[in-house]
Amino acid sequence: MKASTMTTSTELEDRAILVSLVTGDETDDLVRYSMEELVRLAETAGVEVLDTAVQKREKADSKWFIGKGKVEEVRDRLRELNGTTVIFNQELSGGQVRNLEEYLDAKIVDRTQLILDIFAQRAKTREGILQVELAQLSYLLPRLSGHGKNLSRLGGGIGTRGPGETKLETDRRHIRNRITDLRRQLDEVTRHRKLHRERRKKSGVYQVALVGYTNAGKSTLLNRMTKSDVYAENKLFATLDPTSRSMPLPSVGEVVLTDTVGFIQQLPHDLVAAFRATLEEVLEADLILHVVDASSSMREEHIRVVDGVLEELGAQGKETVMIYNKIDLCTPGEREMIPTGENTLAISAMNDDHLEALKDVLERRLMGEVVTMRFPIERGDLIALAYRVSDVMESETEEEAVVLTAKLQSKAFALSASRLEPYIVK
Ligand SMILES: Nc1nc2c(ncn2[C@@H]2O[C@H](COP(=O)(O)OP(=O)(O)OP(=O)(O)O)[C@@H](O)[C@H]2O)c(=O)[nH]1
Ligand SMILES: [Mg+2]
Incomplete structure (x- = not known):
């Protein structure tokens, strides 16, 4: 059965x-x-x-x-x-x-x-x-x-x-056989999923994954952003299977948002292992939106748990935007304590203006920004790297430095950001 x-x-x-x-x-x-x-x-x-x-x-x-x-x-x-x-x-x-x-x-x-x-x-x-x-x-x-x-x-x-x-x-023995059988069937499904993903990737569509503690509001955000009707409810683990919906972003093109299963503290290890195939959607994403229920008194704890599972999946260090959701339910004190920063947004999924702000952030992150980098002339390795991972629009050689003006393609740049970041001057 x-x-x-x-x-x-x-x-x-x-x-x-x-x-x-x-x-x-x-x-x-x-x-x-x-x-x-x-x-x-x-x-x-x-x-x-x-x-x-x-x-x-x-x-x-x-x-x-x-x-x-x-x-x-x-x-x-x-x-x-x-x-x-x-x-x-x-x-x-x-x-x-x-x-x-x-x-x-x-x-x-x-x-x-x-x-x-x-x-x-x-x-x-x-x-x-x-x-x-x-x-x-x-x-x-x-x-x-x-x-x-x-x-x-x-x-x-x-x-x-x-x-x-x-x-x-x-x-x-019967159970072991069944486990082997299940693994084989899952491998099959995984292969299909992978092919599908590769096709999407080739088409140049950006992938954005919603992750977060259970009940944070991921499905609600997906619905509101893409005008869909995915099951969202005030229940733990309302979502189990990843659901993808596409959304047009004027200056970026088509973006695919994927909703994933929520995390919880002490998530059973067998479960994480078994769900690896579906959670691989997260690994492949160009950008992760980490959704937090800002009105929960345990939000810090939740963030820690989610970061832990992401690490277990090998997704740590991926480009992430923190979304503090449900601010309509926050006390003024809770609101004040929300960190501010370029990669942090405080919103209510119920508020249209906030959703527009989120789209702006997505656009900015995915479109790639234009920066100026200044490299010491002897760092040919870094200059070559910069050419590889960004669109160089202008190059100027000074006495002891090379100055590049480039548009960052967030996808490639994210991987080498830590090496190039120190040389960004503007
Ligand atoms: N007041 C308020 N409620 C919200 C907001 N966002 C989501 N909710 C509610 O929070 C509950 C959980 O939302 P879901 O979207 O199902 O949460 P989820 O993160 O997908 O949860 P799982 O699928 O269980 O991981 C629902 O009752 C939503 O209506 C918000 O910004 N403000
Ligand atoms: Mg959900």
Whole structure:
């Protein structure tokens, strides 16, 4: 059975207590926010949240994950509230899941499973479905032994959607074969995607990728900029598959904007690996628009998480414009704290004037600006580089320097900017 076909009829079946373990010196704000986010994730997955619990502890217990005393508390609370499920804010080992399941007589779901489950519910395209199944199986494989009894007893709901249920009776070898098969099918899809991208590239169309934390407003921006109707909602992970829409920019020509899946803290590694193919759209983009929900009290944290995932993908250092979105929801204080700079823009996706300003920035970034560079005469290497990556319009030789006036093609220049930047005089 495909991951996405198992998502119906189990909504609201899970009645859960949410548990988070804090081992570091996270601030109270961060701990609270992280729990709020877990609540949103659980609700997005269709879970009824009964209660939450946080435990501070030096490190995770190898058997129970949290301390035994806390486990007992959770068990009492679960009985009191007639709960069915306990959801952990971190990733658990297979052994911990089994111990907790047995002792609490409840379904145990960890953060990774919860996120994978939401993705399974959202996956619509063939590529998305394949990727989610691959991520779920990669998660399941090392945890498989002895899982059968519990999972089959638990029936439906979160954590049981996707491959888990049906693959239980089958052995590890079967799963490995399926993983190989999925990888092969995904390779095929990736190849198609790549061809498509190369065609677009040859046509000289600029590629702009929208990236950012989930719920930052990426799809809304895509819709408003390109007058499209992509699904956007006040939900986590509203978007799963990258969607591209083109948009004319008067002085640049056609620009293709691509919306991508949102990021979140502790994004499961298997998921990032499985979604590499779709996220490669980001690597190929000429420009990244990093969309931030400026009204979130955790916006700095969000930026850090997104930068981290971009780095994991190998997209760090790409030309990026920071878009602080939702400023209509910001307090004056929050607005004031937004950094200013050439590559930073504060907007509301709902405001037409702001969207025009964003288009202007895009135009400026993509069109290439005219600069004057002055090189010491002996730096023939840099002069040659400048000729290679920009359109030199004027060249003048002075006594000890060569002065070039050139139009920067942002695409090529971005790659060598750090070497040439020091020589830009105007
Ligand atoms: N007030 C206000 N709301 C906004 C703005 N931009 C987006 N929103 C709302 O924020 C919510 C999330 O927007 P989306 O566009 O779905 O966010 P996303 O970044 O695509 O989210 P994922 O697909 O989950 O990663 C929606 O309810 C939007 O209507 C804004 O500038 N101001
Ligand atoms: Mg979206």
